[in-house]
Amino acid sequence: MLQSDSGAAAKIPRPVPLRESVFEALLELIVSGQLRPGQHLVENELAELLGVSRQPVREALQLLSGEGWVDLHPGQGAFVHSPSVEEADQLLAVRALLETESARLAARHADEDGVAALRRLCARGASAAHSEDTDTAVTANSELHALITALSGNKVLAELAAQVARRVRWYHTPVARQRGLTSWQEHEDLIDAIADGNEEMAAQIMREHTEHTRLSYLEQRKNQPEEPAPQPIRRRRMRTAPGS
Incomplete structure (x- = not known):
């Protein structure tokens, strides 16, 4: 096992995970007002805008939600947070x-x-x-x-x-x-x-x-009304035919 006289070896810098780069890019768009409070954030549109796949966008939206910049609504998707x-x-x-x-x-x-x-x-x-x-x-x-x-x-x-x-x-x-x-x-x-x-x-x-x-x-x-939270989409269940 390799050892050095100075103790623990210096760690090799690693590239910043793509989700963090996407997080920073989206946060800047929110802070600068290019993404407005209440705006619907569509994953494929953001992915195309930033030149990445949908996966890092989805992960970045989760991070943004955790810090209060984005609201995630089941059945509706992600929205820029509208501060009260x-x-x-x-x-x-x-x-x-x-x-x-x-x-x-x-x-x-x-x-x-x-x-x-x-x-x-x-x-x-x-x-x-x-x-x-x-x-x-x-x-x-x-x-x-x-x-x-x-x-x-x-x-x-x-x-x-x-x-x-x-x-x-x-x-x-x-x-x-x-x-x-x-x-x-x-x-x-x-x-x-x-x-x-x-x-x-x-x-x-x-x-x-x-x-x-x-x-x-x-x-x-x-004089600006509070933005109501988007309502979840209610999907109607398919009725089964009698005797099926």
């Missing part, structure tokens, strides 16, 4: 708590390079918002908030924030146009507070900023 108002409100409230603390700690720990990176992201996002390039604005927003969390220096906080980041991006996309340049002015004020090392001001601005986003989302959903 309460579900969205709870997630955005948790996001506010995490990011308020991130901003406070970023004001304590951020260096000049970190602040400069924040200003570049802010400028890119504001320019996209001004030209109504929603996709770029949403991406820049996500990157800016992620960088603030990274600058906090708290790894546990960063891990928790990362767990909700994609879903927050999903909820933020519909209100990005509505918030427009106002959101980016709030970002500029936040970055100024971080640059000044003003922890309390940074926390207050972030708290108000995330609350504005939460309220904008809830306002947009106010």
